[in-house]
Amino acid sequence: MSAISVPEPVLDAAQEEHATPRPARRWYRQPALLAGGILLLIIVGLAAAAPLLTSYNPIAQNINATLLNPSARHLLGTDQLGRDTFTRLLYGLRTDLRIAFVAVLLPFCIGTALGSLAGYFGGWVDAVIMRLVDIVVAFPFYVLIIALVFVLGPGERSIYIAITLVGWVSYARIIRGEILVAKRQDYVLAARSGGLSPLRIIGRHLLPNVIAQAIIYAMSDIVQDILAIVTLGYFGLGVPPPTPDLGSMINDGQNFLTTHWQLTTFPGLAVVVVGLALSLIGDGLADLIRPGQS
Amino acid sequence: MGRMTFVVHRILMLVPVAIGVTIIVFFMIHLIPGDPARTILGIHATPRAVAILHRQWGLNQPLVSQYWLFMDRLVHGNLGQSLFYGAPAASLILTRVPATLWLVGYAAVLAIVISVPLAMIAASRKDGIRDHLVRAIPLLGLGMPSFWLGILLIYALAINTHLFPVSGYGTGFGGHLHAMFLPALTVAIALAPVVIRSLRASMLNVLGAEYITTARAKGVPARRLFARHVLRNAVIPAVTVLGINIGFLIGGTVVIENVFAIPGIGQLMINSILQRDFPVVQGVTLVFGVLVVLVNLLADLSYAALDPRVRFDR
Secondary structure: OOOOOOOOOOOHHHHHHHHOOOOOOOHHHOOOHHHHHHHHHHHHHHOOOOHHHHHOOOOOOOOOHHHOOOOOOOOEEEEOOOOHHHHHHHHHHHHHHHHHHHHHHHHHHHHHHHHHHHHHHHHHHHHHHHHHHHHHHHOOOOOOOOHHHHHHOOOOOHHHHHHHHHHHHHHHHHHHHHHHHOOOHHHHHHHHHHOOOHHHHHHHHHHHHHHHHHHHHHHHHHHHHHHHHHHHOOOOOOOOOOOOOOHHHHHHHHHOOOOHHHHHHHHHHHHHHHHHHHHHHHHHHHHHHOOOOO | HHHHHHHHHHHHHHHHHHHHHHHHHHHHHHOOOOOHHHHHHHHHHHHHHHHHHHHHHOOOOOOOHHHHHHHHHHHOOOOOOOOOOOEEEEHHHHHHHHHHHHHHHHHHHHHHHHHHHHHHHHOOOOOOHHHHHHHHHHHHHHHOOOOHHHHHHHHHHHHHOOOOOOOOOOOHHHHHHHHOOHHHHHHHHHHHHHHHHHHHHHHHHOOHHHHHHHHHHHOOOOHHHHHHHHHHHHHHHHHHHHOHHHHHHHHHHHHHHHHHHHHHHHHHEEEHHOOOHHHHHHHHHHHHHHHHHHHHHHHHHHHHOOOOOOOOOO
């Protein structure tokens, strides 16, 4: 649509050297990415198909069947209110995964936008945005999230707000750093001398080249968000009961640790497996996008 | 730029961040939906009690004078009155700080003790089987809820084998060391993946340096090479990583203190949240922010003292 043709990104000598023995860049040749992807598909599939996989209701209490041991009827036994633990695990995964995947979007967008502005314009824009970043990172992650959810009142909406207010800083830092380097490249100069507006240069020329780093980071950010959601649930600040959530399941099971260790162990294990899948994907993506570094 | 200029500059940079931290903590009250005084007091919201809080926080005044009131109290060391204990929030928090600092320090030491040998094993044979095993640790560790790990450790090492107490802080230096081992280990294990990852990378970096090639060519044995050349140069980045993650480290203690019932400020925070004791929650948030800022400053300054190459550049 633009009348000016912009040259392809010019590879500098160092990049060209790297490009010759280019390692396998196809996604299916990345074992980490492949393994992580399959694992995540299985987890999401299990969570999504929860109503098909179990006939129990995750919130229906059965006072006649409390704290049963694992059996063929109840794969992981039942909890103190007679609810099937396996069912609650699947539905809990569903809740926590949904919140985590939604929660990552806003910080990603806001952080990327502010980071691009800071990196591209520099000067006072950069100074203001980066001082904001400094202030937010002055608080420990969990402290700020817990304090924010407390003042906003427990619940899903508060979790989204808290994660957004705290989470955008990492994206802003990553994108700012990348843009500081990328904006010195010739193709940006060409775009600029072509008279393109700064927003267009950022949106169409710079971001496509630097966004990969933010996407890689997003994988570990989702893991961190899931941990935050589970931790809030553990302290009773997450999704209100009786909605199943892995954090509150771990908390409930803690009281029966000596007799029914499975109540606490399996919800935590589920979180670890989700984290493993996303970390594998993140590592695989990193190898795919910037080969040679590991 | 000289070393003194660096120090002065670094301290001056604290000012805007410190002011920002107080503004965020001040604003917490305005994030409360509805009338903050009424919401916080809940069922105890008698018109009199609400009026007292309104006057105390100056809620009927403009924002700027409210902030001024807040800062005026703050510089006098007044964080408000606990609604639950009836005592000044500042003194409540102060008595709890030592336990938290203990846990943070203990965990940092354990994290280094765990990470350095593992990173060395991984870096000494890059892409070997042991390297792959060590590199798998972060994959599993990053997604592990630390409180869950703590509960499992309590089950395995405290309830089943009675090696360590289930909870508490202990008395005396030895008592603290013993009682806080499991909580510190939990925080350290949560932190180790990050440290191992960067330490391995920086060791590989050092191993590729020319002075290592020289040392090898001179016939320095591998063991000595690691101890004298690689470790020394790789430890500085490790401490940096620890410094960068100090917020993570301190934040982790909030969670873990509650699992192990350690009387630190993290436990105070969660208890106060459950009791809807807003002034204490606000005070703890502020103290945590200040703690991180100060530890970061200390880390940067100790660098400037340790490594003559560190300079302030922007």
